[in-house]
Amino acid sequence: xxxxxxxxxxxxxxxxxxxxxxxxxxxxxxxxxxxxxxxxxxxxxxxxxxxxxxxxxxxxxxxxxxxxxxxxxxxxxxxxxxxxxxxxxxxxxxxxxxxxxxxxxxxxxxxxxxxxxxxxxxxxxxxxxxxxxxxxxxxxxxxxxxxxxxxxxxxxxxxxxxxxxxxxxxxxxxxxxxxxxxxxxxxxxxxxxxxxxxxxxxxxxxxxxxxxxxxxxxxxxxxxxxxxxxxxxxxxxxxxxxxxxxxxxxxxxxxxxxxxxxxxxxxxxxxxxxxxxxxxxxxxxxxxxx
Numbered sequence: 001x002x003x004x005x006x007x008x009x010x011x012x013x014x015x016x017x018x019x020x021x022x023x024x025x026x027x028x029x030x031x032x033x034x035x036x037x038x039x040x041x042x043x044x045x046x047x048x049x050x051x052x053x054x055x056x057x058x059x060x061x062x063x064x065x066x067x068x069x070x071x072x073x074x075x076x077x078x079x080x081x082x083x084x085x086x087x088x089x090x091x092x093x094x095x096x097x098x099x100x101x102x103x104x105x106x107x108x109x110x111x112x113x114x115x116x117x118x119x120x121x122x123x124x125x126x127x128x129x130x131x132x133x134x135x136x137x138x139x140x141x142x143x144x145x146x147x148x149x150x151x152x153x154x155x156x157x158x159x160x161x162x163x164x165x166x167x168x169x170x171x172x173x174x175x176x177x178x179x180x181x182x183x184x185x186x187x188x189x190x191x192x193x194x195x196x197x198x199x200x201x202x203x204x205x206x207x208x209x210x211x212x213x214x215x216x217x218x219x220x221x222x223x224x225x226x227x228x229x230x231x232x233x234x235x236x237x238x239x240x241x242x243x244x245x246x247x248x249x250x251x252x253x254x255x256x257x258x259x260x261x262x263x264x265x266x267x268x269x270x271x272x273x274x275x276x277x278x279x280x281x282x283x284x285x286x287x288x289x290x
Contacts, residue, residue, distance in 0.1 A: 001179055001282045008133045009251075013021070013040040014141045014184070015040050015041055015166070015186075016040070016244060017040055017080065018040070019084070020085060021084045021088055022040055022071070022080055022081065022084045023079045023261060024064055024086055025061070025083060026038060026040070026080055027058065028057060028060045028064070029044070029080060030063055031060070032049070032053050032056055032057045032060065033047055033048055033049060033053065033117065033173055034050070035047060037081070038080070038136070039080075039186060039197065040079060040080040040081040040084075041079050041080075041081055041166065041181055041182075041183045042079060042080070042169040042183070042186070043078045043079055043181075043199075043200065044057075044074070044078045045077070045078060045199070046196060046199050046200070052074075053083075054071055055075060057074065058070060058071050058074060058213075060146065061074075065087055068087050069083070069086070069087065069102065069146065069230075071237075075286060076207055077207075078207070079181065082181075092122075094144055098213055098214070098216070098217040098218065099217070099218050099219075099220070100214075100218065100219050100224055100227055100241060101168035101169075101170075101179060101181055102127070102168055102219070102220065102225035102227050102228075102229065103158060103164060103166065103168050103169070103222055103225065103226045104164050104166070104223075104224065104225055104233075105158075105162040105168050105225070105226045106160075106162060106224065107224040108270065109224070109226075109267055109270050109271065109274075110224055110265060110266065110267065110268060111270075112267055113264060113266065114121055114263055115263055115264050116259065116264055117264055118240045118262060118264050119260050119262075119263045120260050120261070120262065120263070121260070121263045121268050122258060122259065122260050122261075123258065123259040123260075123261075123271075123272065123275040124256060124257065124258040124259075125256065125257050125258075125275075126251075126254055126278045127254055127255050127256070127257070127282070127283065127286065128254055129253045129254055130286075130287070131163045131254075131255075131282075131283060131286035131287065132253065132254055132286075133172075134253050134285075134286035135149060135150075135155065135255075135282075135287070135289075136290045138285070138286075138289045142191050142194050142195070143198075144194050144195075144198050146248070146250065146255070147232050147250075148192055148197050148198050148201070148250050149249055150230075150257070150282070151171065151180070151197050151230055152190055152193040152194045152197055153190070153281060153282055153285065154246055155167045155169070155180075155182050155184060155193065155279070156171075156184060156190060156193065156198075156281075157277060157278045157281050158226075158228075159184040161274055161277060162226075163186040165170060165183055165185035166181075166182070166183055167181075167182045167184060167190065167229075168182070168185070169183045169228035169229065169230055170214075170228070170229050170230070170242075171229075171231075171232060172229055172230070172231045172232065172233075172237055173232040173233075175210075175211070176208040176209065176212070176228060176235045177208060177209045177211070177213070177214050177229075178200075178201070178208045179208065180200060182197075185189075186239055186249055190285075199222045213240070214239060214241065217241060219241060221228070222256075224241050226244065227241060227242045227243045228242065228243065228244050228245075228246065229244070229245045229246070230245075230247075230248070231240040231245055231246065231247045231248070232247075232248065240262065241268055243261060243262050243265045244259055244260065244262070244266065244271070245259065245261075246258075246259060246261040246262065247259075254262065257278075257279060259271070259273060259275050259278075268270065272282075
């Protein structure tokens with residue numbers, strides 16, 4: 001992908017409701033928030049929602065779907081799409097059977113795998129001090145940190161390579177797995193995506209899970225979905241559910257980016273191309289501000 005497209009993307013499409021249940025929730029959200037430009041993957045708190053408006057919204061939903069939800073469930077299902085799915089499935093919490101969120105990608109990335117057993121394959125690239133200082137300056141100017149900036153770049157690159165504006169991944173941080181769902185088409189430029197991700201980690205409505213929750217999670221078998229994990233820190237996580245781990249290692253005078261992929265799912269040759277593009281974009285952005 002072109003680095004200028006990533007830094008200055010101008011697409012603003014909103015993902016509209018797809019069924020009657022989502023439409024009813026959309027009407028309620030629009031009324032409570034005073035905003036009719038809401039996508040079904042937009043997070044309630046990022047749209048300006050707060051605890052008081054949440055109580056009002058819960059009351060309105062209860063009139064349409066009596067006894068189906070409460071404030072706690074809205075906290076843990078903070079988008080129209082997720083809340084609609086929760087209501088449609090009987091509004092019963094499934095703490096031990098989480099369905100992992102994923103990013104749809106072309107089936108070719110899963111073709112011609114070399115093994116049926118879980119085997120890890122690692123790619124890594126170390127950036128020099130100039131690149132590190134460039135990312136540090138850019139992060140500081142956007143009031144964030146390098147980890148969040150790398151997450152945003154990762155989401156943009158995956159969206160561009162796979163032609164899918166909807167990118168989902170998990171972030172492993174402080175022994176919790178945080179769920180991140182992004183609609184890249186709603187973001188005008190990289191700085192806005194950085195802000196969006198930063199807000200997710202600074203709102204009480206951020207969805208997170210324990211290691212035990214993730215270990216018992218389910219995936220949609222048979223579909224070309226990419227299950228991704230972004231690891232904050234200097235270690236990988238031994239979890240075979242994820243197809244790829246993005247690991248950011250902050251070293252003294254440099255930083256390292258690693259990808260660990262599941263070769264029983266992903267084609268190593270095709271992922272080599274993805275990783276090369278990913279590394280190139282990070283280097284270009286870091287050099288641009290150095």
